[in-house]
Amino acid sequence: MDALGRHWKKIALAVIFVISLFVPFFVQNNYFLGVIILGYIWAIATYGLNILLGYTGQLSLGHAGFFGIGAYTVGVLTVGYEFPFWPSLLIAVIASSVLGFLIGIFALRTRNEYFAIFTLGVGFVIYLVIERWEGLTGGALGLIGVPYPEGIGPIQFDGPGSLYYLILGFLILTIYIAWSIANSLVGRSFMAIRNSEELAAATGINVGRAKQLAFAISTGVAGLAGGLYATYIGFLGPAIVNVPTTFEILLYLLVGGMGSLSGPLVGAFLVTTLFQFLQQFEAYRLVILGPLVVIIIIFFPKGLAGLWHAAETRIRKRMNKNPAPDESSESAKEEAR
Amino acid sequence: MELFLQQLINGIALGSVYSLAALGLTLVFGVLRIPNLAHGALYMIGAYVTYFALTSYGIPYIVAIGISAAVLALIGVIVERLVFHPLRNAPHTHHLIAAVGVLFFLQSGAQVLWGSEFREMPSPFTGVINIFGLNIGQQRLVVIFASILVMAALYWFLKKTVPGQTIEAIEQDRTGASLVGIDANRVSMMTFAISAALAAVAASLVAPINLVFPTMGEALNLKVFAIIILGGLGSIPGAIVGGFALALAEVFSSTYVSNAFSEAIGFLFLLVVLAVRPTGLFSKGA
Numbered sequence: 001m002d003a004l005g006r007h008w009k010k011i012a013l014a015v016i017f018v019i020s021l022f023v024p025f026f027v028q029n030n031y032f033l034g035v036i037i038l039g040y041i042w043a044i045a046t047y048g049l050n051i052l053l054g055y056t057g058q059l060s061l062g063h064a065g066f067f068g069i070g071a072y073t074v075g076v077l078t079v080g081y082e083f084p085f086w087p088s089l090l091i092a093v094i095a096s097s098v099l100g101f102l103i104g105i106f107a108l109r110t111r112n113e114y115f116a117i118f119t120l121g122v123g124f125v126i127y128l129v130i131e132r133w134e135g136l137t138g139g140a141l142g143l144i145g146v147p148y149p150e151g152i153g154p155i156q157f158d159g160p161g162s163l164y165y166l167i168l169g170f171l172i173l174t175i176y177i178a179w180s181i182a183n184s185l186v187g188r189s190f191m192a193i194r195n196s197e198e199l200a201a202a203t204g205i206n207v208g209r210a211k212q213l214a215f216a217i218s219t220g221v222a223g224l225a226g227g228l229y230a231t232y233i234g235f236l237g238p239a240i241v242n243v244p245t246t247f248e249i250l251l252y253l254l255v256g257g258m259g260s261l262s263g264p265l266v267g268a269f270l271v272t273t274l275f276q277f278l279q280q281f282e283a284y285r286l287v288i289l290g291p292l293v294v295i296i297i298i299f300f301p302k303g304l305a306g307l308w309h310a311a312e313t314r315i316r317k318r319m320n321k322n323p324a325p326d327e328s329s330e331s332a333k334e335e336a337r
Numbered sequence: 338m339e340l341f342l343q344q345l346i347n348g349i350a351l352g353s354v355y356s357l358a359a360l361g362l363t364l365v366f367g368v369l370r371i372p373n374l375a376h377g378a379l380y381m382i383g384a385y386v387t388y389f390a391l392t393s394y395g396i397p398y399i400v401a402i403g404i405s406a407a408v409l410a411l412i413g414v415i416v417e418r419l420v421f422h423p424l425r426n427a428p429h430t431h432h433l434i435a436a437v438g439v440l441f442f443l444q445s446g447a448q449v450l451w452g453s454e455f456r457e458m459p460s461p462f463t464g465v466i467n468i469f470g471l472n473i474g475q476q477r478l479v480v481i482f483a484s485i486l487v488m489a490a491l492y493w494f495l496k497k498t499v500p501g502q503t504i505e506a507i508e509q510d511r512t513g514a515s516l517v518g519i520d521a522n523r524v525s526m527m528t529f530a531i532s533a534a535l536a537a538v539a540a541s542l543v544a545p546i547n548l549v550f551p552t553m554g555e556a557l558n559l560k561v562f563a564i565i566i567l568g569g570l571g572s573i574p575g576a577i578v579g580g581f582a583l584a585l586a587e588v589f590s591s592t593y594v595s596n597a598f599s600e601a602i603g604f605l606f607l608l609v610v611l612a613v614r615p616t617g618l619f620s621k622g623a
Contacts, residue, residue, distance in 0.1 A: 053430065057428075057430070059430040059433055059434075061433075106608070106611070107611075109611075109612065109615040110611050110615040110616075111615070112429050113366075113370075113372040113429055113433070114566065114570075114611065114615060114616065116372065116430070116433050117372065117562050117566055118607075118608065118611050120559065120562070121559070121562075121563065121604045121607050121608050121611075122608065124559055124604055125601060125604050125605065125608065128597070128600060128601045128604075129601075132597045243555075247437050247440075247441070250434060250437065254434060283445075283448065283449050284445075284449060285445070286441040286442070286444070286445030287442060287445045287446050287449055289442075290438045290439060290440070290441035290442025290443070290445065290446075291438065291442055292438070293434060293435070293437060293438030293441065294419075294420050294435050294438040294439065294442075297424070297427075297431050297434050297435045297438070298420075298423045298424060298435070301427070301431060
């Protein structure tokens with residue numbers, strides 16, 4: 001029982017992974033497959049925000065701007081300059097993360113509310129530049145005809161089925177990166193900053209540099225999600241870069257659970273699919289969502305991951321009066337917030 | 338020169354609207370440390386209330402503004418009680434996120450209830466006055482004078498009345514204010530009421546010049562934040578100076594440079610100021 005209890009997470013992960021591999025076989029409807037792919041792309045963007053907000057405790061309201069820089073870098077290079085997709089995607093990730101790093105130099109001089117509002121301003125200026133620079137970005141009309149990625153060896157990316165695997169691969173890569181960060185010294189220093197900047201500085205963490213690193217990783221991941229979005233959708237308009245997109249990503253993270261590893265995936269996936277099924281209520285979407293955000297932040301600030309964790313702890317306590325030693329340290333880690 | 342003076346007056350009219358809206362925002366921040374991202378949405382609702390009071394009930398313009406201010410004051414109190422009061426001890430990111438939720442709700446609620454079309458607000462002040470060869474719309478003069486009046490009333494309220502002084506007391510020292518028996522709850526509600534009412538007045542004054550539509554608060558929302566950051570979060574003179582400064586910068590850059598640039602100038606200025614002074618221009622230090 002104990003062995004099963006200890007390994008059930010790995011087993012569950014393996015089951016989910018196998019299911020995700022077979023999704024294109026039992027989802028024959030391209031529309032539903034598209035919904036799932038978009039869910040994955042938004043999950044990647046949400047992982048980016050989680051590194052900054054969830055782990056490091058800094059709320060950036062300019063996330064959509066960096067998503068947009070990734071998307072438009074791929075769009076402009078492939079459509080405007082007929083660059084191949086793969087180098088464009090690489091440039092997109094580098095560009096958004098370098099820009100994030102540079103903006104971080106100034107943005108991270110500010111703290112708390114100032115940082116949130118500064119990044120809100122950054123996001124809005126990025127949006128304005130993209131919307132107004134018609135010669136480069138197509139302005140309000142946008143960019144049409146972003147190509148699918150070129151094939152790698154025998155693998156061709158020519159439809160939703162093959163793109164599904166590509167984006168699943170990037171999602172797994174992102175989750176792996178997030179997991180390694182969370183379990184590394186760097187990740188621990190992020191969380192120390194989240195819990196108390198002064199304390200973190202006192203223990204010898206270079207707070208400024210750590211925050212800057214978190215910001216650059218976060219914007220780089222947002223750029224990756226943007227680049228994948230560009231190739232999958234094939235069309236880019238400035239609206240996707242605007243502030244409401246940031247708010248939606250924030251909502252995904254909030255529903256899933258800030259600072260947890262599974263939160264971004266669960267939140268982004270659940271909310272985007274829910275949106276699709278609620279499409280006939282499109283107009284009421286945000287009327288329901290607004291109060292939902294408020295209720296979550298007041299009563300369940302740790303999101304679904306927090307609820308799940310609480311339920312799990314309760315069940316374990318009931319099953320086993322003496323929790324396994326690794327369990328206590330694990331819960332201490334998550335309770336650290 | 339004529340163009341310059343004309344635009345100067347337009348800038349002052351716009352600036353008084355910005356200042357009124359920014360005052361409400363900075364008051365809530367100064368007293369409650371809440372960056373209320375839903376402020377622009379309250380502003381928008383205020384314009385709609387005035388619009389319907391005018392068109393559906395035929396209430397005179399000035400009275401309609403008063404009604405709108407009262408309704409928004411009530412909405413402000415409700416928002417404070419339901420949303421921000423339960424979060425009073427939460428980390429600052431939670432306030433921002435909750436405010437985003439309120440913003441979503443109000444903005445899309447307006448869209449569902451009243452549609453997304455642009456509405457023109459009728460105002461009795463449609464004439465044009467000729468002063469020294471300048472043609473000035475009456476509505477712009479009404480905006481300027483009404484704003485000055487409201488600002489003066491706010492100043493009098495904060496400095497000369499007991500309820501107003503309790504707000505200032507809480508702003509200066511929360512613990513000290515509670516020690517002398519000031520009810521922080523009442524002050525929180527009062528602050529939100531005043532803040533929302535100021536937003537309603539600002540929106541109702543400018544709506545006959547611009548238009549009424551559900552996303553009318555979006556651009557303003559960002560601008561008022563830029564203003565109060567420039568002025569120092571929580572600083573009342575800062576909000577007024579910042580409001581006029583931004584409006585004049587916008588009006589003149591759209592006249593002499595370009596429209597697109599004038600939209601971005603506030604934010605560019607904001608980013609530059611924050612990059613140099615991370616706590617705003619006139620902040621008293623954290």
